[in-house]
Amino acid sequence: MEDKKISMVDIAKLSGVSIATVSRVLNKNGRYSKETEDRVLKVIQEHNYKVNVNAKGLRTKRTQTIGVIVPDITNEFFSQIVRAIERYIVPKGYTVFVCDSNEKEEAEDIHISSLAAKGVDGIIYISTRGDVKKIYESYKIPVVYIDRRPQNAGTLVISDNEMGGFLATQELIEKGCRHILMLKDTKPFSTVVHRYKGYVGALEKYKIPFDPELVVETEVSYAAARKATKEALLAHPEMDGIFCNNDMMALGALHALREAKRKVPRDVKLVGFDGISLTEICDPPMTTVRQNTDELGKKSVEILLRRIHKKQDAKFHDEVVVIPVELVRRKTT
Amino acid sequence: MEDKKISMVDIAKLSGVSIATVSRVLNKNGRYSKETEDRVLKVIQEHNYKVNVNAKGLRTKRTQTIGVIVPDITNEFFSQIVRAIERYIVPKGYTVFVCDSNEKEEAEDIHISSLAAKGVDGIIYISTRGDVKKIYESYKIPVVYIDRRPQNAGTLVISDNEMGGFLATQELIEKGCRHILMLKDTKPFSTVVHRYKGYVGALEKYKIPFDPELVVETEVSYAAARKATKEALLAHPEMDGIFCNNDMMALGALHALREAKRKVPRDVKLVGFDGISLTEICDPPMTTVRQNTDELGKKSVEILLRRIHKKQDAKFHDEVVVIPVELVRRKTT
DNA sequence: CTGTTAGCGCTTTCAC
DNA sequence: GTGAAAGCGCTAACAG
Numbered sequence: 237m238e239d240k241k242i243s244m245v246d247i248a249k250l251s252g253v254s255i256a257t258v259s260r261v262l263n264k265n266g267r268y269s270k271e272t273e274d275r276v277l278k279v280i281q282e283h284n285y286k287v288n289v290n291a292k293g294l295r296t297k298r299t300q301t302i303g304v305i306v307p308d309i310t311n312e313f314f315s316q317i318v319r320a321i322e323r324y325i326v327p328k329g330y331t332v333f334v335c336d337s338n339e340k341e342e343a344e345d346i347h348i349s350s351l352a353a354k355g356v357d358g359i360i361y362i363s364t365r366g367d368v369k370k371i372y373e374s375y376k377i378p379v380v381y382i383d384r385r386p387q388n389a390g391t392l393v394i395s396d397n398e399m400g401g402f403l404a405t406q407e408l409i410e411k412g413c414r415h416i417l418m419l420k421d422t423k424p425f426s427t428v429v430h431r432y433k434g435y436v437g438a439l440e441k442y443k444i445p446f447d448p449e450l451v452v453e454t455e456v457s458y459a460a461a462r463k464a465t466k467e468a469l470l471a472h473p474e475m476d477g478i479f480c481n482n483d484m485m486a487l488g489a490l491h492a493l494r495e496a497k498r499k500v501p502r503d504v505k506l507v508g509f510d511g512i513s514l515t516e517i518c519d520p521p522m523t524t525v526r527q528n529t530d531e532l533g534k535k536s537v538e539i540l541l542r543r544i545h546k547k548q549d550a551k552f553h554d555e556v557v558v559i560p561v562e563l564v565r566r567k568t569t
Numbered sequence: 570m571e572d573k574k575i576s577m578v579d580i581a582k583l584s585g586v587s588i589a590t591v592s593r594v595l596n597k598n599g600r601y602s603k604e605t606e607d608r609v610l611k612v613i614q615e616h617n618y619k620v621n622v623n624a625k626g627l628r629t630k631r632t633q634t635i636g637v638i639v640p641d642i643t644n645e646f647f648s649q650i651v652r653a654i655e656r657y658i659v660p661k662g663y664t665v666f667v668c669d670s671n672e673k674e675e676a677e678d679i680h681i682s683s684l685a686a687k688g689v690d691g692i693i694y695i696s697t698r699g700d701v702k703k704i705y706e707s708y709k710i711p712v713v714y715i716d717r718r719p720q721n722a723g724t725l726v727i728s729d730n731e732m733g734g735f736l737a738t739q740e741l742i743e744k745g746c747r748h749i750l751m752l753k754d755t756k757p758f759s760t761v762v763h764r765y766k767g768y769v770g771a772l773e774k775y776k777i778p779f780d781p782e783l784v785v786e787t788e789v790s791y792a793a794a795r796k797a798t799k800e801a802l803l804a805h806p807e808m809d810g811i812f813c814n815n816d817m818m819a820l821g822a823l824h825a826l827r828e829a830k831r832k833v834p835r836d837v838k839l840v841g842f843d844g845i846s847l848t849e850i851c852d853p854p855m856t857t858v859r860q861n862t863d864e865l866g867k868k869s870v871e872i873l874l875r876r877i878h879k880k881q882d883a884k885f886h887d888e889v890v891v892i893p894v895e896l897v898r899r900k901t902t
Numbered sequence: 903c904t905g906t907t908a909g910c911g912c913t914t915t916c917a918c
Numbered sequence: 919g920t921g922a923a924a925g926c927g928c929t930a931a932c933a934g
Contacts, residue, residue: 241709243910243911243912244911244912245911253920253921254920254921254922255911255912255913255921256913256914256920256921256922256923257919257920257921259912259913259914260913260919260920262912263913265913265914266919267919267920268919268920269919269920272919272920286682286685286686287686287911287912288627288686288688288910288911288912289686289687289688290623290624290626290627290632290687290688290910290911290912291623291627291910291911291912291913291926292911292912292913293623293912293926294621294623294624294627294910294911294912294913294925294926294927294928295911295912295913295914295925295926296912296913296926297926299623300687301687303664309642309648309651309652309655310645310648310649310652312643312645315642315643315648316643318642318667318669319642319643319669322642322668322669326668326679326680329683331636331666331668331680331683331684331687332666332667333664333665333666333667334651334665334666334667335655335659335664336651336652336655346659347659347664349619350662350664351664352619353619353620353621353622354622354623354633354634354664355621355622355623376574458846458850487850488850491850491852494852513791514847517791517820517821517824518851519824519827519852576926576927576928577927577928578927586904586905587904587905587906588905588906588927588928588929589904589905589906589907589929589930590903590904590905592928592929592930593903593904593929595928596929598929598930599903600903600904601903601904602903602904605903605904620927620928621926621927621928623926623927623928624910624926624927624928624929625927625928625929626910626928627909627910627911627912627926627927627928627929628909628910628927628928628929628930629910629928629929629930630910
C-alpha cells in the first residue's frame with residue numbers, strides 16, 4: 237500500500253537516462269534532444285511525478301514559497317489583500333504561508349522566525365509594530381511592508397491615506413457639514429496618522445475651524461465606535477458629520493446615530509474607510525473611501541518578486557509605492 | 570554584507586562539539602550532558618541560528634507544514650476557520666499554507682499538486698467538488714475534510730447541519746410561522762442537503778404541510794437572495810417565515826422584506842445560518858444558527874495531527890466528527 | 903555521553 | 919547531448 241514516493245532516480249531509470257538529464261528537462265535547461273525530452277516527460281506524466289521542493293530548495297536556496305503576515309485574517313480588508321496576493325503570486329508557482337498575528341507583536345516574531353526557518357523566499361508584512369529595524373536585519377529575507385508603515389520599513393506599498401482622509405472630509409464639508417467628528421484609532425499606525433492629516437488638511441482648505449474636542453480616539457471596533465459616537469453626540473450636539481477610521485467603526489457610528497434619533501444623512505452625515513462589502517449592504521448604504529486591495533496585492537507581489545530575483549545584487553534602493561484611493565458616494569452623505 | 574546563513578556545522582565548530590551533538594540538543598534527543606547543552610544553546614542563541622527546515626524535511630520526511638484549502642478566504646465563515654486552525658496548530662510548530670480555491674475545482678487541483686510538491690505533512694480541505702476519490706489516492710498525504718462532505722471523503726469534521734436546519738425551522742414554527750420559505754443554495758453540497766433535511770424534518774414533526782414551491786434555490790449571495798425573496802413574496806404572499814442557507818442570504822432576504830414593507834419579525838420571521846459578525850450588527854440583529862468555527866478548527870487539527878503521527882501504521886479507520894450547532898435567538902424571530 | 907558517516911532528492915560543474 | 923559525482927543542511931544509525 238505505502239508505495240514510497242517516486243523520485244528523480246526512478247524517473248531516470250524508467251526512461252533510461254541519467255538523473256542529470258531528467259533535471260535538465262524538468263528545468264528546461266537545454267542540452268538534451270527532443271526525443272529524450274519527450275520520453276522523460278512521458279514517464280513523468282505517467283507516474284505523476286512531482287519534484288521534491290525541499291530537496292530542490294536545499295540546493296538552490298529557493299523554496300518558491302512566501303509568507304504573508306496579517307493582523308487579522310477575519311477582517312475582510314485583510315482577507316481581500318491575502319486573496320489579491322494569491323491571485324498574482326500563485327500563477328508564478330509560489331505557495332503562500334498565511335500568518336495571522338492577531339495584532340500581537342510577539343505572534344509576529346514567532347511567525348517571522350518560523351518563516352525564516354522554512355526558508356521562504358520573501359515576506360509580505362502588514363506589521364502591528366512601530367519599528368521593524370530588528371527584524372529586517374536579523375534575517376536576510378526580502379520584505380515588502382504593506383498597508384501600514386512602521387519605522388525603518390524599507391520597501392512598502394501603501395494606500396494614499398492622507399488623500400483618503402482629505403476626500404472623506406471634503407465630501408462632508410461640501411455636503412454642508414461644519415462640525416465634523418473624526419473617530420480615530422488609538423494606535424499610532426501610519427494609516428491612522430495620515431488619514432487624520434487629510435482630515436485636518438481638508439478643514440484648513442475650507443477654512444473650517446479645527447476643534448480638538450471633535451477628534452476622539454477609540455478602539456477600532458463596532459461596539460467601541462458606537463459607544464464613542466453616543467458620547468460625542470451628547471457632548472457636541474452641534475455635530476453634523478462623522479469621518480471614521482474604518483467601515484466597521486462607521487457602522488457603529490451609524491447605529492449610535494439611529495439610536496439617538498438623528499437622521500442620516502439629513503442631520504448627520506457619515507463617511508467610512510476601506511470599502512468592505514458591509515458598506516454596500518448596510519442601511520443606508522455607506523459612503524466610504526475605498527482602498528484598492530487588488531492593486532495593493534498586485535504591486536506588493538510585483539516588487540517582492542523583483543527583489544527575490546535580484547537577490548544577488550549588492551543593493552536595492554527602497555521603493556515606496558502609493559496606491560490611489562477612491563471616494564465611493566452612497567447614501568450617508 | 571551578505572553574510573551567508575549560519576548552519577549547523579558553524580554552531581558545532583563554534584561550540585566545540587560535533588554536529589551530531591548539536592542536532593541532539595536541538596531535538597532534545599538526550600544523550601548529552603547539561604554543560605554541553607548549555608554551551609550549544611548559548612551559541613545558537615547568540616547567532617540567532619535557525620534550523621533549515623528544508624534540509625530537515627529532506628531527511629525526516631516531515632516539513633512541519635500543512636495546507637488549508639478554502640473556497641473563499643474573504644468569506645468570514647471560512648476565515649474564522651482558518652484562524653482557528655492556526656490558533657491550534659501554530660503552537661505545535663507548524664506553519665500553514667492557505668490556499669484560496671475561489672470555489673473552483675481546477676484551482677483546487679493546482680493547489681493540491683503544489684502542496685504535495687512542497688511536501689506538506691497534511692491537508693485540511695474544504696472542498697468544492699462532489700467527489701474527491703482521485704485526489705485522496707494519488708498523493709499519500711493525510712487529508713481531513715471539513716465543513717462540506719464530498720463523496721469518498723474519508724476523515725471529516727462537519728457541523729450538525731441537519732440539526733441546524735431543524736432548530737432554525739422549529740424556531741420559526743414555534744414563533745407562529747406556518748408558511749416557511751427555505752432559501753437554498755443551488756449547489757448540492759452536503760451542508761445544503763443536510764440543512765434542507767432538517768427543515769423538512771421540523772415541518773413533519775410539527776405537522777406543517779410541506780410545500781415544494783416554498784423551497785427556492787438560488788445562488789449564495791446577498792443580491793441573489795434579495796431578488797429571490799422579492800419574487801417569492803409576490804408568488805406567495807402568505808409567506809410568514811424564511812430560513813436561509815447562510816447569513817449573507819438572510820441579510821438579502823431581510824432587505825427584500827423591508828423593501829416590500831413587511832415588518833420583521835411581526836409579518837415575517839427570519840433565520841440565517843453560520844453566525845458571522847454581520848448578524849449581530851445588522852438591523853434588526855438576526856436570529857441565526859451559529860456554527861462553532863473554533864471547534865471545527867480545533868477538531869480538524871487534532872485529527873490531522875494524530876494521522877500525521879500515525880502515518881506509519883497500515884490503516885486508519887476514517888472518523889467522522891460532528892460538531893453541534895447552536896440557535897442564537899435575536900430580533901428577527 | 904560524543905563523534906563519524908551515510909544518505910534524503912535534487913542541481914550543477916566538469917568530463918566525455 | 920549526456921553522465922558521474924559533489925554537496926546543499928540535516929538526522930540517525932553505528933561505533934566508541
